[in-house]
Amino acid sequence: MAVVAKKRYESLTQETAISLAIQLSLFSNEAQLVCEEIGDGNLNYVFHITDQASGKGVIIKQALPYAKVIGESWPLTLKRAKIEASALQKHGEYAVGLVPKVYATDEHLAITVMEDLSHLEIVREGLIKGESYPKLSTDIGEYLALTLFNTSDFALHPFEKKALVVEFSNPELCKITEDLIFTDPFFDRDTNDFEAALQSEVEAIWNNNLLKLEVAKLKRSFLTEAEALLHGDLHTGSIFASEEETKVIDPEFAFYGPIGFDIGLFLANLIVQSITREGKQRDVIHGHIHNTWVTFSSKFTESLKQSEFDLFNDVEGYDAFVLEKVFRDSLGFAGCELIRRTIGLAHVKDLDSIENQERRILLKKRTLKVGERLIVSRQEIDSIDAVIELLGEIQ
Numbered sequence: 048m049a050v051v052a053k054k055r056y057e058s059l060t061q062e063t064a065i066s067l068a069i070q071l072s073l074f075s076n077e078a079q080l081v082c083e084e085i086g087d088g089n090l091n092y093v094f095h096i097t098d099q100a101s102g103k104g105v106i107i108k109q110a111l112p113y114a115k116v117i118g119e120s121w122p123l124t125l126k127r128a129k130i131e132a133s134a135l136q137k138h139g140e141y142a143v144g145l146v147p148k149v150y151a152t153d154e155h156l157a158i159t160v161m162e163d164l165s166h167l168e169i170v171r172e173g174l175i176k177g178e179s180y181p182k183l184s185t186d187i188g189e190y191l192a193l194t195l196f197n198t199s200d201f202a203l204h205p206f207e208k209k210a211l212v213v214e215f216s217n218p219e220l221c222k223i224t225e226d227l228i229f230t231d232p233f234f235d236r237d238t239n240d241f242e243a244a245l246q247s248e249v250e251a252i253w254n255n256n257l258l259k260l261e262v263a264k265l266k267r268s269f270l271t272e273a274e275a276l277l278h279g280d281l282h283t284g285s286i287f288a289s290e291e292e293t294k295v296i297d298p299e300f301a302f303y304g305p306i307g308f309d310i311g312l313f314l315a316n317l318i319v320q321s322i323t324r325e326g327k328q329r330d331v332i333h334g335h336i337h338n339t340w341v342t343f344s345s346k347f348t349e350s351l352k353q354s355e356f357d358l359f360n361d362v363e364g365y366d367a368f369v370l371e372k373v374f375r376d377s378l379g380f381a382g383c384e385l386i387r388r389t390i391g392l393a394h395v396k397d398l399d400s401i402e403n404q405e406r407r408i409l410l411k412k413r414t415l416k417v418g419e420r421l422i423v424s425r426q427e428i429d430s431i432d433a434v435i436e437l438l439g440e441i442q
């Protein structure tokens with residue numbers, strides 16, 4: 048893999064992104080290159096460079112020294128580009144074909160040059176249009192089991208695992224999650240952003256001691272449990288897919304944390320879709336929710352039984368104990384994600400794009416209720432099917 052030798056940071060433009068692609072010899076001399084900035088996330092620029100002669104393309108992603116969604120008043124470390132490239136490579140060792148290939152990186156420019164995925168669609172956009180992505184939950188269930196198992200103490204020598212914990216220390220990005228997912232939505236903070244019609248539901252959250260106690264426990268898990276190398280931001284905007292393929296992108300929030308966090312974020316974003324859909328369309332999403340957990344848990348359990356490093360793996364009841372903890376953590380983290388996507392700083396288009404105000408508010412209230420139930424009742428919810436039942440009950 049190439050490493051570009053630039054000494055200091057400069058923001059790329061469409062022209063300099065093309066020059067960089069040429070310098071990296073990513074295209075032939077006959078190439079007719081065009082470039083478009085296509086980033087629609089909260090934090091980075093994404094340049095799509097295509098050779099009009101051959102149709103071949105690459106992506107150059109550049110981190111900005113501040114959060115794009117807020118502006119220069121919110122400075123943000125450029126080190127996240129290195130974390131993202133390293134996490135794509137580490138996860139790609141295990142989840143083969145489920146993450147984009149990395150062609151080059153440069154720490155000073157804070158860029159990652161990677162495989163062009165423009166033939167695929169961002170899953171959030173597709174789901175909003177009613178797509179079903181038949182392979183989505185099998186692929187993501189496998190991605191979760193492969194990345195989370197193989198970077199954990201179940202699969203690595205303790206020295207290797209602890210070296211990875213150090214390599215993937217990501218305090219600035221973790222702090223964003225600690226604030227935006229686990230703290231601000233539960234207090235009267237300036238970062239929150241909610242519609243006036245939700246004022247009484249929001250105040251009820253701020254005044255709900257039982258809910259806040261459970262969120263505090265979940266935040267503590269996030270802060271202290273270095274179980275596996277997480278993606279760290281696995282929502283449906285971090286996944287590209289088609290009917291045949293799935294690729295997980297954007298692991299700039301990667302760090303060693305609790306296994307249930309990635310699972311919970313993905314499930315929460317499916318749950319938002321369940322809340323916005325009706326009838327058979329809803330059943331498709333419930334199938335994905337069920338299959339994500341079943342695929343993850345069966346593959347993870349199978350790997351655990353073969354673990355070289357955990358001598359307890361044959362002890363009766365141990366795998367069930369491990370999986371039960373992951374399941375309950377996942378539900379709690381899903382609940383926090385649902386609440387923050389409704390009343391926190393970073394919303395989701397699935398809900399915000401609903402034009403009819405009455406319906407949008409109704410569905411946002413439902414999202415808050417499901418979030419609260421998952422957090423507060425996670426010790427009593429015994430199966431993924433019980434989660435799906437809950438979605439039918441909360442109206």
Ligand code: SR1
Pocket residue numbers: 088089090114116223224227280393
């Ligand atoms: C200021 S960053 C807001 C959100 O965008 C990212 O994708 C993460 O989800 C973060 O919480």
Ligand code: MG
Pocket residue numbers: 088089280285297
């Ligand atoms: Mg992202």
